[in-house]
Each structure stands twice: as structure tokens, then as C-alpha cells.
Amino acid sequence: MMIQNADRRMQIYGALLLLPAAVLLGTFAYLPTVATLINSFFLPGFRGAPPEFVGLENYAMLVEDRTFWRVARNNLIYALGTIPTSIALALGMALFVNARLPGRGFVRMAYFTPTILPMIAAANIWMFFYAPQIGLFNKLLGALGLSGVNWLGDPSVALTSVIVMTVWKEAGFFMIFYLAALQSIPPELKEASDLEGTSRWSFFWRVTFPLLMPTTLFVLINALINAVRVVDHLFILTKGGPNNATNLLLYYVYENAFSFFDRTYAATITVVILLVLAVVATLKFTVIDRRTHYQ
Amino acid sequence: MNRAMNRAISPAASRFALRVPSLETTAAWLLAIIWIFPLLYAIWAAFHPPAYMVRFDLFAPITLDNFANAWAQAPFARYYLNTFLLVTGVVLAQFVVCTLAAFAFARFPIPGRDVLFMLVLIQLFVFPEVLIVENYRIASGLGLVDTITGIGLPYVASAFGIFLLRQTFKTIPRELEEAARVEGCGWMAILLKVYVPLAKPTYLAYGLVSISHHWNNFLWPLVVTNSVESRPLTVGLGIFSAPETGVNWATVSAATLLSIAPLLVAFLLFQRQFVQSFLRAGIR
Numbered sequence: 001m002m003i004q005n006a007d008r009r010m011q012i013y014g015a016l017l018l019l020p021a022a023v024l025l026g027t028f029a030y031l032p033t034v035a036t037l038i039n040s041f042f043l044p045g046f047r048g049a050p051p052e053f054v055g056l057e058n059y060a061m062l063v064e065d066r067t068f069w070r071v072a073r074n075n076l077i078y079a080l081g082t083i084p085t086s087i088a089l090a091l092g093m094a095l096f097v098n099a100r101l102p103g104r105g106f107v108r109m110a111y112f113t114p115t116i117l118p119m120i121a122a123a124n125i126w127m128f129f130y131a132p133q134i135g136l137f138n139k140l141l142g143a144l145g146l147s148g149v150n151w152l153g154d155p156s157v158a159l160t161s162v163i164v165m166t167v168w169k170e171a172g173f174f175m176i177f178y179l180a181a182l183q184s185i186p187p188e189l190k191e192a193s194d195l196e197g198t199s200r201w202s203f204f205w206r207v208t209f210p211l212l213m214p215t216t217l218f219v220l221i222n223a224l225i226n227a228v229r230v231v232d233h234l235f236i237l238t239k240g241g242p243n244n245a246t247n248l249l250l251y252y253v254y255e256n257a258f259s260f261f262d263r264t265y266a267a268t269i270t271v272v273i274l275l276v277l278a279v280v281a282t283l284k285f286t287v288i289d290r291r292t293h294y295q
Numbered sequence: 296m297n298r299a300m301n302r303a304i305s306p307a308a309s310r311f312a313l314r315v316p317s318l319e320t321t322a323a324w325l326l327a328i329i330w331i332f333p334l335l336y337a338i339w340a341a342f343h344p345p346a347y348m349v350r351f352d353l354f355a356p357i358t359l360d361n362f363a364n365a366w367a368q369a370p371f372a373r374y375y376l377n378t379f380l381l382v383t384g385v386v387l388a389q390f391v392v393c394t395l396a397a398f399a400f401a402r403f404p405i406p407g408r409d410v411l412f413m414l415v416l417i418q419l420f421v422f423p424e425v426l427i428v429e430n431y432r433i434a435s436g437l438g439l440v441d442t443i444t445g446i447g448l449p450y451v452a453s454a455f456g457i458f459l460l461r462q463t464f465k466t467i468p469r470e471l472e473e474a475a476r477v478e479g480c481g482w483m484a485i486l487l488k489v490y491v492p493l494a495k496p497t498y499l500a501y502g503l504v505s506i507s508h509h510w511n512n513f514l515w516p517l518v519v520t521n522s523v524e525s526r527p528l529t530v531g532l533g534i535f536s537a538p539e540t541g542v543n544w545a546t547v548s549a550a551t552l553l554s555i556a557p558l559l560v561a562f563l564l565f566q567r568q569f570v571q572s573f574l575r576a577g578i579r
Contacts, residue, residue, distance in 0.1 A: 007404065013482060014403025021396035024452035029418045034430030039429070096323035102316070103324070109566060110327035116562045116569070118511035118556050122532045124551045125337045127536075128544060134348065136336070168330065173573070207513050229422060232513040235533055250425065250514075257428045258518065266428045273425055281420040282344060289369070 033274065039267035051264070058268040068269065069249045074159060078248060079227040080164035082170065088220055089171040091212070094178030107178075107205075112172040119169065119232035126165045126238060152238050154256055155245035162237055162246050169233075171224065173220045181215040182208070217287075224280045249273050307576050340548035348544055361549035364473070365535075368542065370523050371553055374531035375444060381516075381527050382509045383445040386502055393501075397460030398486050402472075412461075418454035424514045434519055441525050446516045448511065459576060461571055463497040464490050500572035507569075510558050528554040 038057050042051040097108045124191050129136045130151035138148030142219060151161045177256060186207065193203045193278055231251040240247035240255065247255075257266035316324075340348055347355040365371065398414055399405060423430055430449055431440070438447030467490060475485045478577070480551045491498075520526045526534075532554045536547040562569050 010403055011405060014399040014405040017395040017399035017403065018405065020392045021415070021452040021457060024392065024448070025415065025418060025435060027421055028430055028449035028452070029421055029426070030414075032426040033421055035429045035432075037425060093323075093326065095318065096326070099319065099323075101320055101323055107323055107327040109563070110331035112566075113331060113559075113562070115573075116507060116558055117334075117527045118513065118532075120511075120513050120529045120536075121555045122333075123553045124532070124536050124547055127332045127444075128336065128340060128348070128548070136543070163409075168333070172330070172394070175568050176574055196427065217354075223418065229425060232533075235513070236536065254427065254514070254518070258430070260372070263428055263432075270426065270428060274421065275419045277425070281417070282356060 024098060025294065027290070036267045036270045036274070039264045040271050044261075044263050055183055058265055061265065062268050062272075067244055067247070072272070074244075074246065075248045077159060078163060078166075079224065082166045082227060083220065083223040084173060084174055085163075085217065086167045086171040086223065090174035090219065091178050091216075093167045093171060093175040094182055095177070096259070102139045114169045114171075115173040119230060120236060121237035122169050122281050123233035126161075126168075126233075129279065130161055132235070142200050152246075153242055155161050158238055158246045162233065165233060165237070166230075170223070174223070177219055178212060179208065181212050185211055193219055213264050221280060221284050224264070225277070228276055247274075309492075314545040316458050318578055319350045329560065337548045337551055340545055341552045343545070345543050345545040364546045365550035365553060368546065369531060369550065370420075371528075371531065371550070373523055374526060374528045374554070377525060378510060378527040381443050381447055382506050383451055384443065385509050386505050388447065388451045389453050389505060390498065391458030392451050393460055394486070394491065396457045397464055399492060400457065400461045401464035415454045415457055418452075419458070423449035424512075425516060430515070430516055440519055441521050443525050445519045446525070446527065447509070449515065453505070455576070456472070456505070459497055459501050460494060463494040469491050497567070497575070500575040503569055503572040504576040507558060 039051075041053060042054060043054050043057070045051045045179070062210045093111045097104055101107060103110070117125075127135075127175065131152050132138060132148065132153060135151070137151060140147050149157060152158050166182075175187060190203070191206055191284070228249060231248050234248065234251045235248060238246040240251050249269060253266045253269045335488060341356045342357050344358055344360070396415070400408065403543070403554075405411065413432075415510050421511075434440050434445045434449075437445075439448065445494075472485055475489050478489060511529060512527075513533060516527050517530045517533065520530060523531075534549055535550055
């Protein structure tokens with residue numbers, strides 16, 4: 001009886017400790033998630049009228065919306081353009097910095113510094129490169145006698161320009177995880193393979209790269225999340241233009257909610273983002289965490 | 296190749312010989328220069344008159360006018376204050392809320408604890424900025440629109456912080472807790488005297504990551520603020536430098552540097568701690 005009481009007290013105490021976090025998570029994570037789902041079945045009430053239930057009408061509109069498909073395609077290209085490139089670069093950087101290298105401290109700092117900057121500042125800086133008339137890139141092309149490129153204004157180039165900037169911003173962040181992983185590889189492996197005369201190339205592909213797999217998966221998850229979550233740079237660089245050529249899902253949500261004031265349609269697009277994130281989360285919790293154990 | 300050649304030269308000679316840097320060294324340096332160049336360029340543009348934006352001249356006059364202009368054209372002092380209040384408030388509140396929750400998850404027999412913990416982890420994927428539409432409605436329902444509290448509150452119960460602290464608390468041996476209990480400490484005292492001090496490195500790591508995140512955060516603050524009184528630096532900078540405002544570029548560079556300077560300087564001074572923190576916070 002006594003013990004039961006003590007247990008009960010522990011439970012209540014524990015629940016009280018959880019309470020502040022639970023209230024905040026409920027208010028700003030669970031409630032809005034559920035509300036987003038519900039709102040995607042409604043039309044906003046105009047002039048004070050209550051919202052109107054329309055079933056799947058918003059989703060039908062979404063399927064018909066060519067801009068939505070364009071934006072979704074852009075986001076896919078954006079993910080495919082940024083993720084493998086920044087992962088490969090990050091790995092290369094980590095290998096460079098992990099080797100004996102004159103001025104290693106500076107090199108590492110140079111790679112990592114973009115990570116510290118806000119996306120807005122990074123976009124401002126890249127604007128000086130990309131701007132059509134006075135931008136540095138076109139000045140350089142001009143000096144070589146070549147005609148300039150409209151880096152952010154030409155629909156066929158703009159998304160690539162945005163991707164390049166994102167890779168610059170992200171690669172250094174992923175580098176530090178590779179660097180830490182490389183430093184935890186026992187040097188005996190390298191010594192043994194040197195004795196056997198294994199080439200550096202095959203040592204990398206047969207020993208280092210497989211050992212780095214958990215890091216690669218971790219970085220991949222982060223990169224996937226960032227590809228749908230971070231759209232700050234669009235506010236400076238392109239505003240999603242020209243003609244939606246660089247528009248990404250979350251930016252499209254923002255436009256619909258705060259420029260076109262179509263709250264329920266914005267909710268419908270948010271549901272798509274939530275689905276993507278759910279897939280990423282499932283990937284993480286099932287495929288990846290099954291291998292790494294933590295208690 | 297190169298290494299073999301170097302080895303062939305006698306040690307004494309090689310010490311003085313001018314070594315040709317290896318292909319790798321060259322590539323590493325080249326990449327480093329490309330990577331740091333944008334920032335150096337922004338610094339160049341900020342400290343020289345606008346005419347030198349794309350004209351490199353070693354003897355170009357150095358000026359602080361761009362900074363003076365930026366400072367005069369937008370209320371950066373207010374933005375600084377807002378960002379400072381935001382970041383301090385968020386980090387302190389996160390420490391309190393996440394510590395309590397992590398302690399509960401690590402040490403208390405709450406029914407359905409694992410399910411609850413999984414529910415918390417969902418927030419690692421569903422961020423406040425993804426839910427801008429509904430979070431804006433909730434913030435406005437609570438009267439938090441255009442307040443610094445409104446910017447920070449959705450981030451206070453951070454799944455990430457709860458997760459990190461729980462992992463740390465779980466590694467702390469129970470014997471220490473028992474010892475404190477024998478001395479008559481209650482749960483709060485045990486938390487504050489045993490767990491929190493031993494988790495200091497985690498607090499430092501999480502704090503640094505959180506500071507950089509909130510110093511740099513943009514989308515949610517943009518949505519939830521609409522006046523100078525609450526806007527943080529990033530939003531202020533975003534509005535100030537939007538291309539359609541036609542502010543001249545040297546001024547924009549100066550404004551950009553102004554807003555990144557504190558964090559950048561802190562990073563350059565405490566590089567090791569920053570990198571360690573990001574690592575510690577990232578590796579799970």
C-alpha cells in the first residue's frame with residue numbers, strides 16, 4: 001500500500017514535470033497539425049461567414065493546379081540538386097581537412113563559416129554575384145568578352161542558381177559530421193591496408209566509405225528535411241519567380257496564406273509537406289535507427 | 296607521387312627545398328578560397344565606396360560610410376535589441392522546459408512513457424515554420440502576434456532539447472542520486488544539484504546550437520511580426536535589403552555584415568566550441 005502510494009506520487013510528479021512541455025507542444029505542434037488537416041477540408045468563410053465544409057475539393061483543386069505541380073517538381077529538383085552535391089562536397093572537404101594539410105585550421109574554418117550565417121545574409125551576398133547588370137559573375141563574363149547570363153531572371157537557370165547557393169551554405173555543416181566520423185576510424189585499418197599495398201582509391205571505397213555509412217544516412221535525413229523546410233533565401237533571391245521557376249512548396253504555402261489569403265488552400269499544401277516529412281521520419285525511425293542503438 | 300619524390304630528397308634538403316604542394320593540397324586550398332570568397336567579397340563591398348563594388352583596387356579608399364548609412368536608414372539598434380531579447384529568452388525558457396521534461400522521461404515511471412516520448416520526437420520533423428498558417432492563427436488567438444514572445448514561444452518545448460538532455464540524464468549513475476537523497480534532497484534539489492551540473496557540456500552544446508538557430512531564423516519571425524518593435528535582425532535585414540527597395544549595394548553589404556557580425560565574431564573566437572556543439576547536438 002505504502003509502495004503503491006510512493007509509485008503514484010512519482011507518477012504524478014513526473015507528469016507535472018512534463019506538463020509545461022506538453023502544453024507548449026500541444027499548442028504549437030499537435031494542435032496546428034490537426035487543425036491543418038481539418039482546414040484542408042474547408043473553404044475559408046468570407047466576410048465573417050463560417051468556413052464551409054467542402055470535403056476533398058481543395059485536394060481536387062491541388063491536383064488541377066499546374067502551379068502546384070510545377071512547385072512540387074521544383075522542390076524535387078532542388079532536393080536532387082542540393083543533396084548529393086553537398087554530401088559529396090562535405091565528404092571531400094572532410095577528407096581534405098582530415099589529412100595532413102598546411103593551413104588546415106584556416107581551410108576548415110573557410111568550409112564551415114557559411115553554416116554560421118543566416119540564410120538571408122547568405123542570399124544577400126550571393127545577390128551581388130547573381131544580379132544581372134552589376135553582379136560580379138556577369139562582370140567577369142563581360143571581361144572575358146562573353147555575354148552575361150540572367151542568373152535569377154532566366155527560368156531555365158534560376159533554380160540552378162538557387163541550388164548552387166544552397167550547396168555553398170550547407171556543405172560545411174555536413175562536413176563536420178564526416179570529419180568526426182573519419183577521426184573515429186581506427187588508424188590500424190589504414191596501416192594494415194598500406195602493408196597489403198591497397199591503393200588509396202580502393203581503401204576509400206572498400207573501407208572508409210562503408211564505415212561512414214551511418215554518417216551519410218544521418219546527413220541525408222538532415223538534408224531531406226532542410227530541402228522542404230528552408231526557403232528563406234527565396235525571399236531575397238527570386239521570390240519564387242520568374243513565373244514560379246524557383247518556387248518551393250513551403251514558399252508556395254506562404255504565398256497562399258499571406259499574399260493570396262487563401263488559408264485553407266495553404267493548409268492543403270501544408271498537408272503535402274507534412275506527408276513528405278512523415279516519409280522522412282518513417283525512414284529515419286525504421287531503416288536507420290534499427291542499426292544504431294541508443295538507450 | 297609527390298610524397299615519394301619528397302621522400303627521395305634527403306631530409307636536410309627537403310627542409311629547405313620549396314615543396315611543390317600536392318594536388319590534394321592545391322584542391323583543398325582552392326575549394327577553401329572559393330568557399331570563403333563570398334564573405335570576403337561582402338566585407339570588401341561594405342568597407343569601400345559603392346563605386347568599388349566590382350572594381351578591385353588594392354588602394355581603394357576604405358570608408359565606414361556604408362555602415363553609417365545602413366544604421367541611419369533602418370532601426371538596426373532596435374533590431375539588435377529584439378534579436379538579443381529573443382535569443383536569450385528562447386534559450387533560457389528552453390533550458391527550463393526541456394530540463395523538466397527530460398528529467399521526467401529519464402527517471403519517472405510515467406505510464407505510456409515510450410509512446411509519449413515518440414510523440415515528442417515527432418516535433419523533430421514537424422517544425423513551427425512548417426505550420427506557419429495554423430501557428431499564426433494560434434498566436435493571434437493568444438494575442439502574441441507582433442511580440443517577441445510570439446516569435447519564441449513555439450520553439451520553447453524543443454523535442455531536440457528534450458532528447459539531448461534525456462540522453463545525458465540517462466548516463467548519470469543512479470548512485471549519485473541515491474547519495475543526494477540520503478542527504479535529504481528532494482526531487483528538485485536532486486535535479487539542480489546532481490543532474491544539471493553534470494549535464495553542463497550538453498547545455499553548452501545545445502545552447503550554442505539554439506543561439507545560432509534563433510539568431511538566424513527568418514520565416515516564422517517574418518510571419519508573426521509586423522512592426523519595428525518586435526522584428527529581429529534577420530527580418531529587418533530581409534526587409535531592408537529586398538531588391539525592390541533600391542537601397543544601394545554597398546549599404547546592403549554593410550547591413551548584412553552588421554547583422555551577422557556578433558555571431559560571426561563569436562564563432563571565430565570559439566570555433567572549437569561551436570563545431571563541437573554542432574557535432575554533439577547532431578550525433579545521436
